[in-house]
């Protein structure tokens with residue numbers, strides 16, 4: 001059995017519940033690898049082999065060592081049944097179409113990690129918010145974007161089926177981090193001549209909810225705009 005562990009839901013973030021509800025230390029009990037964000041929607045998180053990196057909206061990347069820092073939303077897993085992949089001329093269009101078809105991902109959750117030299121990378125980084133929090137869609141409209149050319153690094157993240165596109169982002173949700181750990185963020189677009197890495201399909205989804213959080217318990221989700229809002233906030237450019 002391979003399990004994807006998700007803490008919090010994207011629907012809750014859409015409603016503006018940005019307070020952290022799980023500590024880094026508790027999250028790492030459920031996975032050594034993954035992505036997420038910190039309290040206040042403070043940046044883009046990349047977790048690789050238990051090392052937690054946070055890209056903040058200035059463009060700086062922090063190596064997080066405070067295990068009591070809290071996160072409102074995160075997805076992690078322990079790599080288990082990985083398959084090797086090597087891809088040429090990779091971009092989002094190729095991942096969204098060819099890769100999904102070839103690996104029959106339409107109805108499953110999957111993890112993908114690819115490393116190599118990128119010709120071009122475009123990322124964005126959510127800026128930290130203060131209370132009263134706006135909605136995720138409002139934040140998404142004013143997010144700093146950064147680009148880099150000829151940069152070595154890794155993209156990693158998850159694929160979610162369309163039917164689960166309210167608890168998380170449907171399709172690919174990928175983050176980038178450079179080999180020197182100086183450039184990172186939520187991946188919007190990329191081009192790479194040759195990447196290699198691994199992927200795995202999960203047969204189990206563990207959705208953990210912050211039941212002790214008052215705002216979460218009392219908030220209502222606007223279902224009529226939820227999917228569109230998530231696509232605008234968390235989708236990739238292609």
Ligand SMILES: [Zn+2]
Pocket residue numbers: 035044173174175186187
């Ligand atoms: Zn992201």
